Amino acid sequence: MSPSDNIEPRLDRADSRVRHDAGLAGALRGFIDQVRSGDLGMLPVFVGLLLISIVFSALNPVFLAPNNLVNLLFDAAAVGFIALGVVCVLLLGEIDLSIGSMSGLASAITGVLWVGSGWPLLLVIPAVILTGAIVGLIYGFLRNQFEMPSFVATLSGLLALLGLQLYLLGPTGSINMPFSSALVRFGQILIMPAWLSYLVAIIPGTLIVWGARRADAQREAANLSSTGMSVPIAKAGVLTAALLFAVWYLEQGRGVPWMFGVFVAFVAGLDYALRRTKWGRSMFAVGGNAEAARRSGINVRRIRMSAFIVCSSFAALGGVFAAARLASASQQAGTGDVNLNAIAAAVIGGTSLFGGRGSAWSALLGVLVIMAISNGLTLLNLSSSLRYMITGAVLAIAVIVDSLARRSRASHGRA
Amino acid sequence: MTRSHQPGELLLRLRGVTKQFGAVTALQDIELDIHAGEVVALVGDNGAGKSTLVKVLAGVHQPTTGTIEYLGQPATFDSPGKALEMGIATVFQDLALCENLDVVANLFLGHEVNPWALDEVQMEVRAWTLLRELAARIPSVREPIASLSGGQRQTVAIARSLLLDPKIIMLDEPTAALGVAQTAEVLNLIERVRDRGHGVILISHNMEDVRAVADRIVVLRLGRNNGTFNANISHQELVAAITGASENSVSRRAARKLETADQIGEALQ
Numbered sequence: 001m002s003p004s005d006n007i008e009p010r011l012d013r014a015d016s017r018v019r020h021d022a023g024l025a026g027a028l029r030g031f032i033d034q035v036r037s038g039d040l041g042m043l044p045v046f047v048g049l050l051l052i053s054i055v056f057s058a059l060n061p062v063f064l065a066p067n068n069l070v071n072l073l074f075d076a077a078a079v080g081f082i083a084l085g086v087v088c089v090l091l092l093g094e095i096d097l098s099i100g101s102m103s104g105l106a107s108a109i110t111g112v113l114w115v116g117s118g119w120p121l122l123l124v125i126p127a128v129i130l131t132g133a134i135v136g137l138i139y140g141f142l143r144n145q146f147e148m149p150s151f152v153a154t155l156s157g158l159l160a161l162l163g164l165q166l167y168l169l170g171p172t173g174s175i176n177m178p179f180s181s182a183l184v185r186f187g188q189i190l191i192m193p194a195w196l197s198y199l200v201a202i203i204p205g206t207l208i209v210w211g212a213r214r215a216d217a218q219r220e221a222a223n224l225s226s227t228g229m230s231v232p233i234a235k236a237g238v239l240t241a242a243l244l245f246a247v248w249y250l251e252q253g254r255g256v257p258w259m260f261g262v263f264v265a266f267v268a269g270l271d272y273a274l275r276r277t278k279w280g281r282s283m284f285a286v287g288g289n290a291e292a293a294r295r296s297g298i299n300v301r302r303i304r305m306s307a308f309i310v311c312s313s314f315a316a317l318g319g320v321f322a323a324a325r326l327a328s329a330s331q332q333a334g335t336g337d338v339n340l341n342a343i344a345a346a347v348i349g350g351t352s353l354f355g356g357r358g359s360a361w362s363a364l365l366g367v368l369v370i371m372a373i374s375n376g377l378t379l380l381n382l383s384s385s386l387r388y389m390i391t392g393a394v395l396a397i398a399v400i401v402d403s404l405a406r407r408s409r410a411s412h413g414r415a
Numbered sequence: 416m417t418r419s420h421q422p423g424e425l426l427l428r429l430r431g432v433t434k435q436f437g438a439v440t441a442l443q444d445i446e447l448d449i450h451a452g453e454v455v456a457l458v459g460d461n462g463a464g465k466s467t468l469v470k471v472l473a474g475v476h477q478p479t480t481g482t483i484e485y486l487g488q489p490a491t492f493d494s495p496g497k498a499l500e501m502g503i504a505t506v507f508q509d510l511a512l513c514e515n516l517d518v519v520a521n522l523f524l525g526h527e528v529n530p531w532a533l534d535e536v537q538m539e540v541r542a543w544t545l546l547r548e549l550a551a552r553i554p555s556v557r558e559p560i561a562s563l564s565g566g567q568r569q570t571v572a573i574a575r576s577l578l579l580d581p582k583i584i585m586l587d588e589p590t591a592a593l594g595v596a597q598t599a600e601v602l603n604l605i606e607r608v609r610d611r612g613h614g615v616i617l618i619s620h621n622m623e624d625v626r627a628v629a630d631r632i633v634v635l636r637l638g639r640n641n642g643t644f645n646a647n648i649s650h651q652e653l654v655a656a657i658t659g660a661s662e663n664s665v666s667r668r669a670a671r672k673l674e675t676a677d678q679i680g681e682a683l684q
Contacts, residue, residue, distance in 0.1 A: 011540065011543040011544075011547075012539070012543055012555070012556065215535075215536070218536040219536055222536050222537070222539075222540045223540075224536065224539060224540065224543075276532055276533050277530060277531055277532070277533065278527045278530035278531075278533065279530075281516075281520060281524070281527055281533065282524075282525070284513070284515060284516060284520075285513045285516060285520075285524055285525075287515070288513035288514055288515035288516060289511070289512070289513045289514065289515075291511060292510075292511035292512055292513050292524075293513065293524065293525070294495060295473070295475070295495045295505070295507065295511045296495075296499075296511070296524040296525035296526075296575075297495060297496035297499045297500070297525040297526070298496075298524065298525045299496070356513070356515040357515060409561075410561075
């Protein structure tokens with residue numbers, strides 16, 4: 001602290017009417033205020049995961065076994081990618097109901113081009129992502145040019161893409177992929193080396209502390225109040241301990257799947273894009289008040305277009321991952337509960353259906369919840385009929401929580 | 416701050432601007448000149464076409480016919496972005512703020528510093544500096560707009576329009592939601608903006624505010640020009656121009672009051 005503190009107040013501390021929470025106790029007080037006003041953040045996810053772990057491990061101890069959790073992470077990556085795209089469209093207050101079909105179509109294209117026509121994988125995957133981008137482009141065009149509500153446009157897309165998927169797969173209905181291939185090994189076997197997993201587990205905490213130090217120094221230089229290091233260090237400490245424990249626990253089994261690692265890398269990338277770039281800022285602005293964004297000179301149509309393109313591209317990539325996981329492209333790929341799981345994951349993780357609120361991490365956390373439920377129910381040998389009903393109920397609850405939290409935020413003067 | 420324009424230089428010239436919404440003619444043959452370093456007040460009754468004219472200049476609506484000359488060149492403002500880029504900033508009556516974003520994000524919306532790695536510190540410093548210039552009472556620039564009062568939102572909106580150092584700034588009812596002190600601040604601010612050599616278009620229903628700061632008062636009535644006056648115009652004359660007759664509800668009301676006062680006076684004598 002420099003001596004000038006006592007002479008002239010910081011640029012942002014000149015107003016005495018605002019309570020400025022400082023230090024750990026302040027941060028805790030701020031957090032409690034936030035939750036009470038309906039800004040739940042990641043809280044529902046942690047409560048959900050805790051409940052799920054208690055209930056399912058009581059019913060079947062295998063649930064918490066390291067190797068079961070490893071399998072869960074393998075399963076989570078594919079749906080997680082799709083949920084990551086959903087976050088983008090939800091941020092704008094739009095929706096994409098065809099993500100399941102898009103992922104199914106993507107796995108069919110992978111099967112046809114790679115196994116059927118013998119294209120190299122390095123060409124197949126870009127081609128699949130390009131297909132996704134084109135589908136997103138069409139949705140964006142329909143939304144922008146014809147003001148077609150996105151749920152109608154993507155609902156018709158759901159059927160059209162499913163039709164294309166069935167057409168591509170032909171009468172046989174499924175294409176098997178060679179087990180020895182890199183893609184299938186990636187989807188079923190490949191595990192990150194232990195040292196790398198531990199290293200990755202340390203990165204978030206390090207980034208938090210480093211980022212906070214850098215921000216503090218910059219704010220200090222600009223005569224703004226600095227937040228102090230106690231909160232970031234505490235945050236980083238808890239996070240690093242939790243991640244290290246998680247990695248250690250998974251290492252008791254097979255370890256951390258590469259597929260999941262790649263997914264987390266993409267989540268981190270999208271998080272940066274949403275929080276720290278002009279594009280991300282524009283996404284939140286359009287989702288919050290499209291007319292205000294337009295008048296600020298933001299090209300709302302282009303932002304919308306980009307969201308649909310990102311969403312469908314991620315869904316296509318998720319389809320490739322799903323095909324790798326199942327080692328086949330079938331007529332069933334992407335049908336059933338894939339759509340709902342991906343949307344529910346994004347909403348459970350804290351991305352609002354009403355637009356303007358959310359984060360990339362919500363896809364990661366939400367998909368863990370959804371996959372834990374699905375995995376737990378499978379371990380109990382419940383039929384898919386029951387699983388569908390339960391997943392449906394979970395989505396309904398997530399939306400109700402979102403709705404109530406939104407109402408509470410409005411009455412507490414938070415967006 | 417750039418001051419590339421001499422006071423008195425013609426910035427904007429509208430000739431014969433007409434805007435139709437279907438069968439409704441909102442503006443007809445509007446003529447308007449805006450010079451650097453002057454405050455032009457745009458007054459008129461509800462439905463006179465003030466807001467439509469603002470939206471035409473802000474690029475929200477395109478005129479049906481008519482010509483707009485900007486800095487001596489024929490110009491079209493085909494999108495809000497274009498108008499902003501050319502140096503016409505607008506504070507709309509509905510403010511057009513994103514409630515889910517904080518004050519800094521709203522101020523810099525569409526013009527963020529460093530698009531690929533937002534420079535939050537620099538933006539926050541500029542935000543505080545600007546708000547301090549306006550003597551604004553904003554408790555925290557890191558709170559979402561949803562938590563601010565109406566007056567604070569108005570201040571944020573005005574601050575935002577000044578961020579890009581525009582040539583012309585349009586204020587649509589800027590003082591309608593403000594308290595006494597803040598109104599005075601905004602009027603001071605308008606004069607400061609004018610003295611820096613910008614053209615200011617002020618739309619207001621508040622005749623006192625208008626006469627306090629305007630160099631010229633342009634009256635619109637039913638979508639047409641209905642006279643241009645200087646700030647010395649009397650209240651009655653202005654109301655007459657706005658309502659289109661010296662015999663109007665305002666003057667009748669005033670006369671009635673006078674009459675009552677006379678009667679009371681007579682009764683007392």
